[in-house]
Amino acid sequence: MSQDDCIFCQIVDGEIPSRTVFEDDVSMAFLDANPLAPGHTLVIPKRHHETLDDVPEDAAAHLFGVLHRLTPAVEHAVDADGSNVAFNNGEAAGQEVPHVHAHVIPRFHDDGGNPIHAVAGRRPDLSEEELDEIAADIESGH
Numbered sequence: 288m289s290q291d292d293c294i295f296c297q298i299v300d301g302e303i304p305s306r307t308v309f310e311d312d313v314s315m316a317f318l319d320a321n322p323l324a325p326g327h328t329l330v331i332p333k334r335h336h337e338t339l340d341d342v343p344e345d346a347a348a349h350l351f352g353v354l355h356r357l358t359p360a361v362e363h364a365v366d367a368d369g370s371n372v373a374f375n376n377g378e379a380a381g382q383e384v385p386h387v388h389a390h391v392i393p394r395f396h397d398d399g400g401n402p403i404h405a406v407a408g409r410r411p412d413l414s415e416e417e418l419d420e421i422a423a424d425i426e427s428g429h
């Protein structure tokens with residue numbers, strides 16, 4: 288399944304060049320064209336799925352396996368002190384390319400960046416009852 292107007296499908300099909308660092312039947316990883324840090328890498332399933340919940344569980348598990356192996360290699364390549372590994376999952380979360388992708392962003396002690404806590408907007412003030420309700424809804428919803 289590939290979508291003609293999708294940049295990442297075109298990368299998978301070799302129609303747009305990329306600095307590919309890993310490829311197998313199911314997934315692919317390449318350097319981000321506008322890196323937030325040296326070594327900033329994107330890891331994608333080859334099939335076109337927009338968000339994480341669209342990805343079948345076996346492909347999602349495979350993707351996590353690739354992330355697990357690739358992240359230390361990315362860190363090592365640029366001598367990073369750590370990394371943020373994250374998905375912008377959906378437009379509201381800042382996803383611009385509608386083909387699901389994980390960012391591996393190398394981090395350095397003195398890079399002036401922020402932890403992942405900095406990505407959200409206003410913090411909610413939730414009561415104990417509201418927290419209980421949310422937890423129960425999540426528990427029953429998967």
Ligand code: 5GP
Nearest residue numbers: 294305317318319320321375381382383384
């Ligand atoms: P998003 O905001 O969707 O999570 O991130 C999309 C990422 O894809 C951005 O970091 C952007 O720099 C990267 N990107 C967009 N177009 C291309 C491209 O044609 N090639 C590569 N390698 N990266 C791209």
Ligand code: ZN
Nearest residue numbers: 293296335386
């Ligand atoms: Zn696509």
